[in-house]
Amino acid sequence: DAGVTQSPTHLIKTRGQHVTxxxxxxxxxxxxxxxxxxxxxxxxxxxxxxEKEERGRGNFPDRFSARQFPNYSSELNVNALxxxxxxLYLCASSFAGTGGISPLHFGNGTRLxxx
Amino acid sequence: AQTVTQSQPEMSVQExxxxxxxxxxxxxxxxxxxxxxxxxxxxxxxxxxxxEAYKQQNATENRFSVNFQKAAKSFxxxxxxxxxxxxxxxxxxxxxxxxxxxxGKLIFGQGTELSVKP
Numbered sequence: 131d132a133g134v135t136q137s138p139t140h141l142i143k144t145r146g147q148h149v150t151x152x153x154x155x156x157x158x159x160x161x162x163x164x165x166x167x168x169x170x171x172x173x174x175x176x177x178x179x180x181e182k183e184e185r186g187r188g189n190f191p192d193r194f195s196a197r198q199f200p201n202y203s204s205e206l207n208v209n210a211l212x213x214x215x216x217x218l219y220l221c222a223s224s225f226a227g228t229g230g231i232s233p234l235h236f237g238n239g240t241r242l243x244x245x
Numbered sequence: 246a247q248t249v250t251q252s253q254p255e256m257s258v259q260e261x262x263x264x265x266x267x268x269x270x271x272x273x274x275x276x277x278x279x280x281x282x283x284x285x286x287x288x289x290x291x292x293x294x295x296x297e298a299y300k301q302q303n304a305t306e307n308r309f310s311v312n313f314q315k316a317a318k319s320f321x322x323x324x325x326x327x328x329x330x331x332x333x334x335x336x337x338x339x340x341x342x343x344x345x346x347x348x349g350k351l352i353f354g355q356g357t358e359l360s361v362k363p
Binding site: 163165170171172173174175178186188218220222233234235236237238239241 | 280282288295354
């Protein structure tokens with residue numbers, strides 16, 4: 131089975147531009163989360179979507195937005211890019227349901243560089 | 246708010262030996278989950294082991310085991326018979342279940358970079 135896939139793998143943008151990152155979850159997974167990992171730090175939670183609705187939001191500015199589509203894939207959008215947005219952006223999916231937590235499965239991430 | 250602390254930025258171990266990575270956390274919740282994730286240079290975050298807070302028995306997965314001390318809010322990872330492929334950044338993470346049991350947000354520690362030397 132295919133794992134979580136993210137595109138693109140690398141991206142270089144200029145300050146002030148807009149970027150869209152994409153994520154396809156594991157088949158059958160309905161929950162998608164986004165994380166930002168700055169070099170040398172642990173990932174920071176940005177958003178969680180479940181059944182196409184936002185279920186959680188981290189401490190990030192309104193320049194960050196996301197959505198989940200009917201096929202459960204997801205996009206993360208960042209407007210007015212700043213140098214500090216340079217990071218590895220990780221997408222994770224999980225199978226949601228009763229009976230306890232299923233762990234998050236992560237993609238390989240998108241490396242965003244803002245110049 | 247929950248926090249996760251890993252006090253060892255770097256560690257090294259000889260191949261075939263045992264190493265323990267430390268993690269402490271702070272929460273007022275009674276029901277939660279703890280995880281250790283491994284991130285090799287390939288960047289993918291890989292689940293190593295998980296522990297449910299309501300379970301007293303420590304989780305084990307082959308060469309990996311945890312020492313979960315709920316009262317002390319401590320969650321250390323022991324790697325036995327270390328292998329070169331264990332070289333990676335290791336993250337401790339906390340999760341409070343979401344309303345719909347859909348997997349709430351993970352709160353990560355700062356990471357411990359483990360080097361296994363031949």
